[in-house]
Amino acid sequence: MTVNLDFLFYPKSVAVIGASATPGKVGNAIMKSLAANFNGKVYPVNVKEGEIEINGKKFKVYRSIKEIPDEVDVAVIAVPAKFVPDVIDECGEKGVKGAIVISAGFKEAGRADLEEELVKRARKWGIRVVGPNCLGVTNLENGFDCNFNPPERQARPKFGPIAFMSQSGAFGAAILDWAARHEVGMSKFISLGNMADLDESDFMLYLKDDPKTKVITAYIEGVKDGRKFFNAAKETTKVKPVIILKAGRTEAGAKAAASHTGSLAGSYKIYQAAFEQTGVLAAKSMRQLFNYAKALAMQSPAKGDRVAIVTNGGGAGVMMSDGLLEAGLKLAEFTEETKEKFRKAIEEGLLPEHMSYKNPVDVIGDAPSSRYETAIRYVLEDPNVDIVVVIALFQSPALDEGIVDVMERVKEYGKPIVFVAPGGEYPERMARKIEEKGIPVFETVEDGVDAVYALIKYGKYLAEL
Numbered sequence: 001m002t003v004n005l006d007f008l009f010y011p012k013s014v015a016v017i018g019a020s021a022t023p024g025k026v027g028n029a030i031m032k033s034l035a036a037n038f039n040g041k042v043y044p045v046n047v048k049e050g051e052i053e054i055n056g057k058k059f060k061v062y063r064s065i066k067e068i069p070d071e072v073d074v075a076v077i078a079v080p081a082k083f084v085p086d087v088i089d090e091c092g093e094k095g096v097k098g099a100i101v102i103s104a105g106f107k108e109a110g111r112a113d114l115e116e117e118l119v120k121r122a123r124k125w126g127i128r129v130v131g132p133n134c135l136g137v138t139n140l141e142n143g144f145d146c147n148f149n150p151p152e153r154q155a156r157p158k159f160g161p162i163a164f165m166s167q168s169g170a171f172g173a174a175i176l177d178w179a180a181r182h183e184v185g186m187s188k189f190i191s192l193g194n195m196a197d198l199d200e201s202d203f204m205l206y207l208k209d210d211p212k213t214k215v216i217t218a219y220i221e222g223v224k225d226g227r228k229f230f231n232a233a234k235e236t237t238k239v240k241p242v243i244i245l246k247a248g249r250t251e252a253g254a255k256a257a258a259s260h261t262g263s264l265a266g267s268y269k270i271y272q273a274a275f276e277q278t279g280v281l282a283a284k285s286m287r288q289l290f291n292y293a294k295a296l297a298m299q300s301p302a303k304g305d306r307v308a309i310v311t312n313g314g315g316a317g318v319m320m321s322d323g324l325l326e327a328g329l330k331l332a333e334f335t336e337e338t339k340e341k342f343r344k345a346i347e348e349g350l351l352p353e354h355m356s357y358k359n360p361v362d363v364i365g366d367a368p369s370s371r372y373e374t375a376i377r378y379v380l381e382d383p384n385v386d387i388v389v390v391i392a393l394f395q396s397p398a399l400d401e402g403i404v405d406v407m408e409r410v411k412e413y414g415k416p417i418v419f420v421a422p423g424g425e426y427p428e429r430m431a432r433k434i435e436e437k438g439i440p441v442f443e444t445v446e447d448g449v450d451a452v453y454a455l456i457k458y459g460k461y462l463a464e465l
Helices: 026-037 081-094 112-125 169-181 200-208 226-237 251-261 268-278 286-298 314-326 336-347 369-381 403-413 425-436 445-464
Strands: 013-017 041-045 051-054 057-060 074-077 098-101 128-130 137-139 159-166 186-191 215-220 242-246 281-283 306-311 387-391 417-420
Touching (some): 013 026, 074 081, 081 098, 112 128, 159 200, 226 242, 281 286, 417 445
Parallel strands (some): 074 098, 098 128, 159 215, 242 281
Antiparallel strands (some): 051 057
């Protein structure tokens, strides 16, 4: 099934109903977000007609959307809840295709009747609705951004392959900020709000066919329609990975979810079973969500579950082994041929005699990038190895910047590679350079375990299909 919502993400013109000239007001903040990078037409609407100046640009204010002389694709609505149904009627008369309702005060505030009225009016005109009670929509590709958190408070990430939808606006904002800081690129962000009309399943099916999105991620408290979600997820995961952080896993959490977005969280066991059957990866934390997403956005899924580790720090290798085994994965058993390669290289002085070539392969603390390359190539050539973890403790003065080019070269084997570089500023600088070559780098061993788990788990699901 295909759901085309391009009009919501690629509008040529947008009306901001409830636009304001007063800094600090939601209607003003939305105008600021749109004026920053969007090159379509922006029309502010407010009954107190006048002019709004944003970033030196002057906008004529219209008293009603019906007074705007041109066509309007999308309306962003930020007026008190009680006025929203009538505003939807005006949008319908204007021929608007999509409405993003920022306003709160509906089902989540005990006014399910008002929300039903909003949906009834939208259906009459064939308008698709995002929200209400949401933060809006952001398309990082074209700058269409009606998120009301100002950029100086909440950064926007760079454009990239990960889409994110969130049932919590505040959590969604924190994720965008976090992604910007960690230089994780995102394609689209959707604040789902109360999902009166469009829900997580509709957006999942839209993103499935979105050429700019490689990985779909979501924070949800509950799904609107279980069967619809199950079918949408099953269809989507065949095409691209879906990672969900489900809140309300405990009884107390489920109660909190009901009062937050008015969503019924349901038993987590049911969700776990549904995720397992549909190939959705369940994340337990914000960090894990992004570890999974980053790995799957930058590497192809693993063809099996046998992992090889190459490290210049024995302790890190031991920790990685523990983490992988605890996650239910296995360490690769090298072939005799691979062991012979290592023995021969040691005899010829290419590798030091006191290194270990059992798995994990410890190239020891004085390893330059050339030694890493030899070891990485040997393990990647082994038919018993499905995926490789490279751990580099950049604190060692022996490890030169040549490792960046090494990682570029070893991609030729076509097997997924995960890089782990613990530490501070220098490792982080090297991490960015390695990521420019298309290899994902993680800060801790635990993050690396998450990455390997995601690549193996999704690969296994695809193989079973």
